[in-house]
Amino acid sequence: MITVANRFTVKKGFATRMAPAFVSDQSLLNWDGFHKIEVNVCSKAEEHDELNVMMFWDTYEHFEAWRNSDDFKNSHKRDVAKTSDGQDQSPILSNQIVVADLVATLVK
Template sequence: MIKAVNRISVQKGRVQEVAERFSKAKSVHTFDGFVLMEVLIKEGTEKEDVIEVCTTWEDHESFKAWRESRATQKAHASGDSEKKPQAEDNPILGAELSTYEVFVQHHPETK
């Protein structure tokens, strides 16, 4: 299993505006190999707010298929910030994607 974490830097005070974009299920939830999505809002930041969008996948191939899919391209139509200038009112300052191997998970004991 792998976990993909997209760390999104957001203008201070606009974190709820960006987090709301993830509140409804979208196409990622329909892909083979998709396990779980979590949206985390970092607490106690000073200069900028931070959201981490964490998706868990059965394997790298499933994650890669989702990333390369037409649905993903459409959802991210705004493109790379280096290719297109950011809109003046865009609250997103930047993003960084990392992937991790899930080494171990502990779940509550079943009773």
């Protein structure tokens, strides 16, 4: 099994508002190899929020099949607000994707 973590730094106050969007795509439940998504928000920093989206997949190939699909493209369509000069006004300051093998788990 693998995990795919998408670690976002976002403008203060946005992480909690953005979090539900990452679990609203019900089409994921139909994809072979998909297990679950966990979304964590940390708002401890004064200048930004952190949003961590962790996906669990059987294999990297399963994840890649979804990532190259129309379902992925459709789930990532967003209306982006524009500034007065026409620039995108996204709350996302940065993000990093980390793919890792899941090698140990402890569950109660």
